[in-house]
Amino acid sequence: MINQVQKKVLLLALKAGKLMMKSGAEIYRVEDTITRICKACDIPYVDVFAIPTGIFVSLDAGDADSNVYTYVKRIKGSKIDLGKISKINQFAREFTTTDLSIDAGMEIIDNIAKQPLYPLVLRLLGASCVTSFFSMLFGGDMIDFCIAFVLGSGVYAISSLLDKVDTNFFIRCFCCCAVAAFFAKLAWFLLPTVNADAIIIGCLMLFVPGVAITNAIRDFLTGDMLSGLARLCEAVMIALALATGAGVALSLWGLIGGSI
Numbered sequence: 001m002i003n004q005v006q007k008k009v010l011l012l013a014l015k016a017g018k019l020m021m022k023s024g025a026e027i028y029r030v031e032d033t034i035t036r037i038c039k040a041c042d043i044p045y046v047d048v049f050a051i052p053t054g055i056f057v058s059l060d061a062g063d064a065d066s067n068v069y070t071y072v073k074r075i076k077g078s079k080i081d082l083g084k085i086s087k088i089n090q091f092a093r094e095f096t097t098t099d100l101s102i103d104a105g106m107e108i109i110d111n112i113a114k115q116p117l118y119p120l121v122l123r124l125l126g127a128s129c130v131t132s133f134f135s136m137l138f139g140g141d142m143i144d145f146c147i148a149f150v151l152g153s154g155v156y157a158i159s160s161l162l163d164k165v166d167t168n169f170f171i172r173c174f175c176c177c178a179v180a181a182f183f184a185k186l187a188w189f190l191l192p193t194v195n196a197d198a199i200i201i202g203c204l205m206l207f208v209p210g211v212a213i214t215n216a217i218r219d220f221l222t223g224d225m226l227s228g229l230a231r232l233c234e235a236v237m238i239a240l241a242l243a244t245g246a247g248v249a250l251s252l253w254g255l256i257g258g259s260i
Contacts, residue, residue: 005102006059008102009040009043010038010043010057010059010071011106012105013033013037013057014057014071015106015109016033016037016088016091016092017030017031017033017034017048017055017073018055018073018075019109019112019113020085020088021050021052022077022079023078023079023080024078024079024081024082024211024212024215025085026222027050027052027215027219027222028218030048030050030055031050033088033089033092034050034055034057035048037092037095037096038057040096041102043059045058045059045060046058046059047059051226051227051230052075052078052227052230052231052234053076053230054073054075055072055073055075056070056071057070057071057072057073058070058071080211081117083115084113087112088109088112091105091108091109127152127155128150128152128153128156129152130152130202130206131152131205132148132149132202133202134148134201134202134206135198135202135203136202137202138198138202139195140198140199141195143193143194144194144198144199144202147184147187147194147199148198148199148202148203151180151184151187151199151203152202152203154179154183155176155177155179155180155206156176156206158175158179159172159176159207162175162176169234169237170237170241171241173238173241173242173245174241174242174244174245174248176203176207177203177204177242177245177246178249180199180200180203180204180246180249181200181245181249181253182249184196184199184203185253187199200246204242204246207238208238209235209238209239212232212235212238213231213232215231216228216229216235
């Protein structure tokens with residue numbers, strides 16, 4: 001029978017796995033981290049099955065007559081935070097190779113979970129750089145660069161605001177890309193030399209689900225077909241939201257008398 005200490009270890013492993021999943025980690029990495037943490041505390045049998053929306057863990061004492069315990073952890077929502085994934089990986093290595101206590105491990109995981117993202121000003125600057133340089137990559141000039149720089153920070157601020165009110169990713173991407181497309185066309189209306197297409201593409205690149213697509217392919221390659229399909233569907237839905245938002249804004253621009 002699993003004792004209370006081993007149950008605490010399992011809760012620690014599940015907390016670490018949940019945080020990794022919510023931060024955008026690959027499926028195999030989540031399963032491997034949970035397994036390593038449990039086996040480090042002499043749990044004989046551990047079997048983990050993870051998908052983007054949940055983690056299932058079964059364990060027992062390894063005896064023929066022992067009972068099997070199964071735990072389920074529901075995962076809701078995810079964000080890309082590679083910093084947290086790296087810190088949990090480092091914690092897992094320390095936990096399995098040192099005499100770090102379970103309570104200390106819980107405290108470390110809680111501290112990692114509470115760590116905020118980069119300051120908003122720095123994130124706005126990063127978003128501006130992404131949109132402006134991509135606009136130049138797709139044929140824009142210095143004027144387009146400046147407009148995309150300002151517009152990039154604006155749409156990212158809108159995205160952050162919608163995220164705080166728990167708006168789903170489809171609505172968030174739709175609204176941000178619609179705003180970006182409308183103001184790009186408005187800039188073109190005020191200054192006809194502006195390359196509105198380059199500015200719109202630059203803003204869309206800010207929300208392109210590159211990590212989701214990469215993780216989906218990675219899951220396929222490691223045999224996690226269900227997780228790969230789930231993440232691929234998520235990436236396709238985000239792409240549809242981007243295209244729909246920009247398309248609706250351009251259509252509205254045409255209806256109010258502008259030229260697409």
